Amino acid sequence: MSQIVTAGAAHRRKNLRRGGLQAFLITMSVIWLLPLAWALYTSFRPYDQTATYGYVSIGGIYNLDNYVNSFNQGQLPMYFLNTVIILVPAVILVLFLSSMMAFTVSRYSWRFNLILLMVFSGANLLPPQVIITPLFRIFLVLPMFAPLSDNGVMYDQYIGITLIHVAFQMGFCTFVLSNYMKTIPKALNEAAVVDGASVWKTYWTIILPLTRPALAALATLQVTWIYNDFFWALILMKTGAKYPITSALNNLQGEFFTNNNLIAAGSILVAIPTLIVFFALQKQFVSGLTLGSTKE
Amino acid sequence: MADRAARSGSTTPPAGAGGVASSRPAPKKKHYSLLTRRDTITLWVMAGIPTLLVGVFILLPTLASIVLSFTSWNGIGGLGAIKFIGLKNYSDLINVYQPFFPALEHNLIWLVFFLLIATPLGMFFAVLLDKNIRGTRIYQSALYMPVVLSLAIVGFIWQLIYAPEQGLLNNLLGRTEQGNQISWLGDPSINLWAILVAASWRQVGYVMVLYLAGLKGFDPVLREAASIDGASEVQTFFRVVFPVMRPINIVILVITVIESLRAFDLAFITNKGLNGLELLSTLVTNNIIGETSRIGFGSAIAVVLLVISVGPIIFYLFRSLKEDD
Numbered sequence: 001m002s003q004i005v006t007a008g009a010a011h012r013r014k015n016l017r018r019g020g021l022q023a024f025l026i027t028m029s030v031i032w033l034l035p036l037a038w039a040l041y042t043s044f045r046p047y048d049q050t051a052t053y054g055y056v057s058i059g060g061i062y063n064l065d066n067y068v069n070s071f072n073q074g075q076l077p078m079y080f081l082n083t084v085i086i087l088v089p090a091v092i093l094v095l096f097l098s099s100m101m102a103f104t105v106s107r108y109s110w111r112f113n114l115i116l117l118m119v120f121s122g123a124n125l126l127p128p129q130v131i132i133t134p135l136f137r138i139f140l141v142l143p144m145f146a147p148l149s150d151n152g153v154m155y156d157q158y159i160g161i162t163l164i165h166v167a168f169q170m171g172f173c174t175f176v177l178s179n180y181m182k183t184i185p186k187a188l189n190e191a192a193v194v195d196g197a198s199v200w201k202t203y204w205t206i207i208l209p210l211t212r213p214a215l216a217a218l219a220t221l222q223v224t225w226i227y228n229d230f231f232w233a234l235i236l237m238k239t240g241a242k243y244p245i246t247s248a249l250n251n252l253q254g255e256f257f258t259n260n261n262l263i264a265a266g267s268i269l270v271a272i273p274t275l276i277v278f279f280a281l282q283k284q285f286v287s288g289l290t291l292g293s294t295k296e
Numbered sequence: 297m298a299d300r301a302a303r304s305g306s307t308t309p310p311a312g313a314g315g316v317a318s319s320r321p322a323p324k325k326k327h328y329s330l331l332t333r334r335d336t337i338t339l340w341v342m343a344g345i346p347t348l349l350v351g352v353f354i355l356l357p358t359l360a361s362i363v364l365s366f367t368s369w370n371g372i373g374g375l376g377a378i379k380f381i382g383l384k385n386y387s388d389l390i391n392v393y394q395p396f397f398p399a400l401e402h403n404l405i406w407l408v409f410f411l412l413i414a415t416p417l418g419m420f421f422a423v424l425l426d427k428n429i430r431g432t433r434i435y436q437s438a439l440y441m442p443v444v445l446s447l448a449i450v451g452f453i454w455q456l457i458y459a460p461e462q463g464l465l466n467n468l469l470g471r472t473e474q475g476n477q478i479s480w481l482g483d484p485s486i487n488l489w490a491i492l493v494a495a496s497w498r499q500v501g502y503v504m505v506l507y508l509a510g511l512k513g514f515d516p517v518l519r520e521a522a523s524i525d526g527a528s529e530v531q532t533f534f535r536v537v538f539p540v541m542r543p544i545n546i547v548i549l550v551i552t553v554i555e556s557l558r559a560f561d562l563a564f565i566t567n568k569g570l571n572g573l574e575l576l577s578t579l580v581t582n583n584i585i586g587e588t589s590r591i592g593f594g595s596a597i598a599v600v601l602l603v604i605s606v607g608p609i610i611f612y613l614f615r616s617l618k619e620d621d
Contacts, residue, residue: 021429029438035497036441038464039453056467100342108339116347118613123354125609127558129580130602133594134360136584137371167353170346199335228446230561235585249448250565260462267452274444290509
């Protein structure tokens with residue numbers, strides 16, 4: 001009898017703990033969502049409304065004027081386009097090149113395999129400011145041909161920003177892809193060789209298709225990271241009209257001066273592509289992150 | 297298996313001149329001898345282009361930073377104008393340049409704040425969410441949402457909270473009038489803490505996602521065994537789960553250190569990294585984009601940043617690449 005009572009008490013205690021846990025997590029989630037929710041709320045209120053009612057208030061008019069204004073005044077379409085011009089080739093190139101690199105280091109025995117992997121991964125972990133000063137000088141003199149550069153060098157060009165992203169992200173992608181490729185049975189290579197397939201054909205028609213899940217995860221991650229980069233264009237470009245959207249935020253701040261409603265709407269607009277990643281590709285994004293930190 | 301082959305290839309001197317162990321006679325590696333000349337060239341190109349890119353854009357500038365840090369070059373008048381001045385930049389850094397020690401201190405505060413608050417909080421959330429209680433996915437999404445945002449946007453969003461007159465925080469505190477306003481981002485005694493809160497908003501979710509993935513791979517039998525032995529949940533975590541999670545703990549530790557050294561965007565977008573928000577990264581940047589482009593001096597700061605980062609990076613690389621079996 002007494003045993004039944006204590007079992008019941010233990011059960012109740014467990015329920016109570018669960019309830020406490022729920023309450024705690026709900027509170028934390030609300031706190032975490034609050035900054036974004038606040039930005040969203042502010043963005044729907046015209047400036048004169050918040051001036052009369054105060055920022056922390058309910059009532060008055062709600063509309064999309066701030067979105068229209070920040071979109072037009074901030075020339076967001078132009079900056080979005082700049083981002084696309086930099087981002088699309090960067091993601092394709094970084095996945096293509098690092099899959100080739102990963103293929104050679106994971107499936108063939110090279111003398112410098114480990115050293116190369118270490119140098120690549122190490123390069124990816126460096127703070128960008130360690131290399132920026134000489135890189136800036138290199139970009140001023142490194143030649144680049146006509147359609148890709150309108151001043152004959154890498155400085156102030158989309159291609160320069162694309163290539164520095166590719167070089168910088170290659171370490172992480174190579175690391176992830178080579179770990180992934182190591183899990184593909186080596187016998188596949190041998191079978192291909194017996195069939196008379198060249199190295200290139202083995203890579204392109206056998207290994208690369210099998211790597212598709214890792215490539216999808218990395219593509220999601222790279223789109224987000226490159227989209228979110230603020231630093232490279234800040235230093236390696238001087239024409240403000242060529243800035244990708246995230247770097248352009250720095251200038252927009254001056255234009256929207258003290259109008260928090262415009263800043264709120266602009267922030268939400270710029271965050272939309274990454275929020276799409278968050279809602280639609282969460283699984284890929286998370287698996288990309290964890291592929292880099294855990295091993296298969 | 298593939299890794300073992302790679303490892304032995306890198307530690308024993310290869311017979312082939314080019315580094316591809318194609319002419320190795322060992323029977324285990326028989327398939328390498330099947331590489332044709334064209335295949336060997338293909339492999340060289342496939343590895344060569346990425347290596348060249350990393351070499352030119354990352355390794356070369358890293359070495360150049362080190363060399364330039366011993367020179368007094370302002371970028372004018374070509375490479376011929378570079379004059380070696382020994383350790384003068386470093387002694388100036390320590391003795392003359394006032395923002396240096398504040399920047400070093402701020403980077404350290406950043407690291408300690410992440411290590412003691414953001415990272416443990418992220419791990420704590422991961423442990424709670426791992427219990428699979430109702431609504432876990434919703435909580436997880438809420439905590440992880442800031443991770444996809446850029447730090448520049450994070451800076452903007454938090455400006456809406458910290459702004460002196462229009463900001464949420466001062467409005468809630470009733471401190472919006474001239475004279476009693478709290479300048480969260482302007483006051484150098486508090487602005488670092490203000491942006492650390494904003495940075496942690498994102499870091500917590502990042503750590504949570506990584507740790508949660510690690511916990512999902514944790515063998516539940518171990519936890520059951522601990523619970524049968526009468527261990528409480530807290531004991532189980534600290535005595536069983538945490539030690540078994542050692543590899544992921546180290547990844548998270550290194551990420552925390554590296555993120556603290558890389559801190560830049562938030563400070564720069566707030567006030568260009570001045571007036572209380574100096575960091576090593578913003579000093580480097582301001583030394584090349586300012587009117588006086590001091591390349592040698594800026595490089596010396598970059599080298600300090602490099603020296604600090606190299607330790608954790610190498611530690612991490614050895615752990616993650618050596619323990620590869």
